Amino acid sequence: xxxxxxxxxxxxxxxxxxxxxxxxxxxxxxxxxxxxxxxxxxxxxxxxxxxxxxxxxxxxxxxxxxxxxxxxxxxxxxxxxxxxxxxxxxxxxxxxxxxxxxxxxxxxxxxxxxxxxxxxxxxxxxxxxxxxxxxxxxxx
Amino acid sequence: xxxxxxxxxxxxxxxxxxxxxxxxxxxxxxxxxxxxxxxxxxxxxxxxxxxxxxxxxxxxxxxxxxxxxxxxxxxxxxxxxxxxxxxxxxxxxxxxxxxxxxxxxxxxxxxxxxxxxxxxxxxxxxxxxxxxxxxxxxxxxxxxxxxxxxxxxxxxxxxxxxxxxxxxxxxxxxxxxxxxxxxxxxxxxxxxxxxxxxxxxxxxxxxxxxxxxxxxxxxxxxx
Numbered sequence: 001x002x003x004x005x006x007x008x009x010x011x012x013x014x015x016x017x018x019x020x021x022x023x024x025x026x027x028x029x030x031x032x033x034x035x036x037x038x039x040x041x042x043x044x045x046x047x048x049x050x051x052x053x054x055x056x057x058x059x060x061x062x063x064x065x066x067x068x069x070x071x072x073x074x075x076x077x078x079x080x081x082x083x084x085x086x087x088x089x090x091x092x093x094x095x096x097x098x099x100x101x102x103x104x105x106x107x108x109x110x111x112x113x114x115x116x117x118x119x120x121x122x123x124x125x126x127x128x129x130x131x132x133x134x135x136x137x138x139x140x
Numbered sequence: 141x142x143x144x145x146x147x148x149x150x151x152x153x154x155x156x157x158x159x160x161x162x163x164x165x166x167x168x169x170x171x172x173x174x175x176x177x178x179x180x181x182x183x184x185x186x187x188x189x190x191x192x193x194x195x196x197x198x199x200x201x202x203x204x205x206x207x208x209x210x211x212x213x214x215x216x217x218x219x220x221x222x223x224x225x226x227x228x229x230x231x232x233x234x235x236x237x238x239x240x241x242x243x244x245x246x247x248x249x250x251x252x253x254x255x256x257x258x259x260x261x262x263x264x265x266x267x268x269x270x271x272x273x274x275x276x277x278x279x280x281x282x283x284x285x286x287x288x289x290x291x292x293x294x295x296x297x298x299x300x301x302x303x304x305x306x307x308x309x310x311x312x313x314x315x316x317x318x319x320x321x322x323x324x325x326x327x328x329x330x331x332x333x334x335x336x337x338x339x340x341x342x343x344x345x346x347x348x349x350x351x352x353x354x355x356x357x358x359x360x361x362x363x
Contacts (some may be wrong), residue, residue: 028185063164089239090173090174091174093235094175097175097181097231097232105228107172112339116343117348119350120346122350123349123353126350126353127353129357133357133361134360137360
């Protein structure tokens with residue numbers, strides 16, 4: 001049974017490992033799969049690397065939604081700086097995200113605490129009953 | 141004084157510190173603005189999700205080979221805590237995507253493979269919770285975890301391999317202040333993960349002991 005389990009498992013790891021080793025290599029048109037194949041008549045699309053995260057220096061007194069790029073980066077993220085409505089929406093999404101994260105975590109912690117209390121109480125009760133029963137058996 | 145409550149206190153303080161760093165001190169990201177701050181919990185949660193599933197894998201492997209109940213309970217606790225963090229990832233990710241991509245969800249390789257990974261462990265959890273307490277269920281669940289965990293490799297390499305839209309290897313490109321906040325959040329999440337893992341393990345161990353006592357009481361006629 002153990003050998004039967006190990007063989008496909010090793011196969012899966014080998015496949016995953018091979019994929020990991022291959023992941024760094026640039027994809028060639030010949031290697032395109034159904035997921036990333038360009039349309040037949042379309043030129044191949046050059047993927048851009050994700051831009052590096054760059055901080056903006058925010059003045060402490062600046063009101064929310066009025067953040068500016070620093071003077072030495074005049075062309076930095078114009079769409080982020082200039083639209084207060086978008087800025088407001090970004091803040092809303094940030095609060096909603098952290099609210100949701102904490103709701104999930106608190107629900108899990110609360111459920112764990114309730115279950116733990118109930119199990120510990122039940123265990124104490126059962127131990128007591130077992131001790132009583134064993135004591136009565138000894139007397140009998 | 142017992143060490144566990146001390147660690148709970150440390151975790152609570154650390155979480156306050158993490159929020160202070162995320163919302164007050166960390167610099168604003170130039171392109172995404174405030175919504176980028178989701179990253180400081182989103183990525184560490186993904187790491188904790190992988191860690192939970194890897195611990196479940198190790199516990200399941202140990203259980204199948206050694207047949208030790210402790211291993212089985214360890215695997216169950218790992219899956220549960222991993223699932224919690226997996227849900228955090230799947231909830232916080234789309235909120236970020238709504239702003240960055242203009243849509244809540246894309247059938248993009250990283251997102252799709254992550255969803256599948258979480259669904260596999262959801263199946264494990266459902267099986268363990270509602271499938272009864274028999275030996276067969278535990279063995280079946282262990283095999284499911286063993287075959288489900290290597291999918292982490294697919295999730296990790298999905299962006300490079302299938303050229304997904306999800307950002308990849310972002311941490312190395314971060315500004316030093318952002319990187320520091322990220323590592324602090326990572327440590328805090330690890331602390332939270334460890335505490336939850338210990339608590340869940342103890343709870344399952346107590347439940348298993350209660351079950352054994354109940355069986356004994358039944359044999360002795362005390363139930």
